[in-house]
Structure formats: structure tokens, C-alpha cells
């Protein structure tokens with residue numbers, strides 16, 4: 554059997570854990586720069602706030618229903634997610650963290666009453682972190698996803714639903730509209746509806762050849778998975794073969810110093826991920842571009858691919874290379890809107906043999922380890938290059954809650 558464990562309204566729930574007076578009140582969380590709605594509590598959904606709505610458009614709703622607004626506090630959400638996942642990981646050796654608030658667990662070989670096992674998971678996560686969880690259990694991953702939806706939808710199930718018979722499988726699939734099936738995008742849903750396929754069950758009844766020609770082997774695998782034959786494998790953490798950090802800017806940048814700072818920051822962010830997967834990189838690419846919609850200025854975009862003299866994961870060395878690269882593509886008197894750094898061509902840090910002449914500075918290894926440790930413990934970018942600004946200063950976050958779990962100065966205070 555497979556489990557999909559999914560935190561309910563995760564970002565809103567994280568805010569509530571540290572501020573219980575928010576219980577029962579409508580909450581929304583805004584994207585970076587307080588742009589649009591990326592999470593809603595159930596109450597906010599009822600009040601009519603749509604997912605993705607721009608913040609300025611819902612001003613009136615916010616006032617009318619006294620909706621509590623938060624800037625996204627990803628340090629807090631990331632840390633809470635890590636706590637939830639580490640509890641879930643104690644239930645099986647094989648699990649896949651699917652997103653910040655969702656995790657698949659492979660329970661094959663585990664002998665337990667599945668409903669009880671699910672309830673135990675849910676209670677433990679709730680008690681240890683304060684986060685409400687829904688648990689779907691079924692013979693395949695896509696059915697576990699469906700079971701989870703049912704667990705969320707019907708409160709009488711106490712947050713756990715198990716699909717363990719043909720009868721339950723068919724009932725669940727008949728209930729689920731085709732556009733809500735995991736992996737069926739809006740485009741396919743529209744095509745399927747036009748063919749008279751309205752529910753997940755209808756989809757499982759289509760001839761195999763039709764599904765294959767319409768949706769390739771991916772769709773066919775999904776169809777079999779929904780029929781109860783495990784066909785979608787667990788994705789276990791794999792090393793990436795390139796790491797990119799690219800961003801659009803909140804305003805136009807036109808000086809070399811401005812771009813230098815952004816490129817240094819992007820390189821630091823990528824390098825940290827590179828070290829986390831214990832790789833060294835041998836090539837990097839950077840690009841800059843101006844605003845293609847600015848009619849007053851010709852669009853300029855350029856990139857450079859750098860072959861490094863030695864493989865490295867040191868932020869200091871990579872930043873130096875990146876800045877040299879930037880000099881090659883930077884043009885004066887341009888208004889830049891976007892830039893990015895992509896690291897590639899990796900070798901395993903533990904297997905690499907240093908060369909005779911050119912090598913990464915060996916002292917950087919322990920320095921980087923120390924920096925990563927500090928940044929992990931005290932929040933992103935607490936230790937950074939002199940050429941970097943603090944990342945968060947670049948973001949508009951007027952409604953930010955505290956870093957309750959990662960900053961000693963922001964711990965919750967209890968007055969007796």
C-alpha cells in the first residue's frame with residue numbers, strides 16, 4: 554500500500570501554530586513581494602478569495618471579512634516542513650517528499666491496520682508540530698492521492714481514508730471529476746470532457762490504445778495506476794545535473810555594481826545547493842537581459858559559458874568566475890530586468906582526484922561547511938559575501954510573521 558500524507562492549508566497552518574488566535578479566522582498568504590495569493594485557509598476559501606488572486610484585487614474582501622494577510626515566510630514553512638517530513642519518515646524506509654507539504658510513503662511490506670496506522674501518523678504530526686495532516690492510503694500512488702482528497706473532503710473520516718477494495722476504488726473514482734485527477738492538466742481534461750470522459754472512473758474505462766495515442770505512455774501509466782496496478786514509481790532523491798538560480802528583478806538595474814550583487818547572490822544560492830548534493834562543477838553559464846517589453850530601449854540579452862580551470866563548489870571561487878564572466882556580457886546604459894546563473898557539468902566531490910597544477914583552494918572546503926551550517930541554523934544568507942545584499946531586503950514583505958523556529962530572538966514568549 555501507498556500513503557499520500559498532505560498537510561492541510563500548509564502555509565496558513567504554519568502561521569496558526571504560533572498564533573492560535575488565528576484559529577477559525579480567514580487567512581491568506583501572499584507570494585514574494587506580496588504579489589498574489591498562494592495559500593488560503595478554509596475560511597478564506599469560503600469568503601471567496603481565489604487562488605492566485607493579485608493582492609490589490611482582494612482589498613475589499615480583506616476588509617469585509619477581516620482576512621488576516623501574511624507575507625510568505627519560507628524560512629518558517631521550510632523548517633516546519635522538515636519537521637513534519639522527519640516524523641513521516643519514521644513510518645517507512647521508502648518515502649518521497651513530493652512537495653513542501655506532501656509526502657508519499659511506500660508501506661509495502663509493513664504489516665499494520667492501515668486506517669490505524671494513518672490515524673497514528675496524523676495524531677503524531679499534529680501533536681509534535683501542530684500541523685493538521687490528511688492521509689490517503691491505497692494500492693497505488695495515484696489512488697493514494699484520490700484517497701487523500703476524500704479524507705480532506707469528508708470530516709467524518711477524521712482525516713484518513715483507505716481505499717482497500719474494488720468497491721471503494723470505483724466509488725472514489727466515480728466521485729472525482731476528471732480535471733482533479735493528479736497529472737491530468739487542464740488541456741487534457743478539456744479534451745477528455747469533449748470525449749464524454751467526466752470522471753476518473755470514465756478515464757479508467759477508456760481503451761488502452763486511445764489513452765496511449767492521446768496522452769502517450771505517461772497517460773497510459775496513470776490509467777493503469779488508477780486501475781489499481783502500481784505503475785508510477787517512487788522517485789527517490791537524485792542528484793541534479795545542473796543547478797539554476799534565475800530571477801526577474803523588482804526594478805530595472807543599470808549599474809555594474811547592481812548586477813554584480815545579483816550575480817554574486819545567485820551564485821551563492823546555486824553553490825549552496827551544489828554542496829548539498831556533494832558535487833563540484835566544471836562549467837557555469839550566466840545570462841543577463843533587459844526588459845523585452847520596454848519600447849523605449851532595444852532588447853539586449855547575452856550569455857556566457859565559462860569553462861572553469863578546476864572543479865569547485867566554493868562560493869568564493871565561483872563568484873569570482875561569475876563576476877569575470879559578467880564583465881564580458883555587461884553593456885553600459887542598459888536597463889536590466891532579469892539575470893541568472895546556471896552551474897553544470899558536475900563531478901562527485903568525494904570521487905574527484907585533484908590535478909597537479911590547478912585546484913580549488915583546499916581551505917575553502919571547511920570554510921564553506923561552516924558557512925552552510927550557520928546559514929542553515931540561523932536563516933538564509935546570514936553569512937554572505939561583502940558584495941551581496943541581504944536577499945530579503947530585495948523583497949516587499951509587509952506582513953511577515955516571525956522566524957519562530959529558527960531565530961532565537963524570535964522565539965514565542967509565554968507570559969504567566
Ligand SMILES: [Mg+2]
Pocket residue numbers: 559560561562563654655
Ligand atoms: Mg497541502
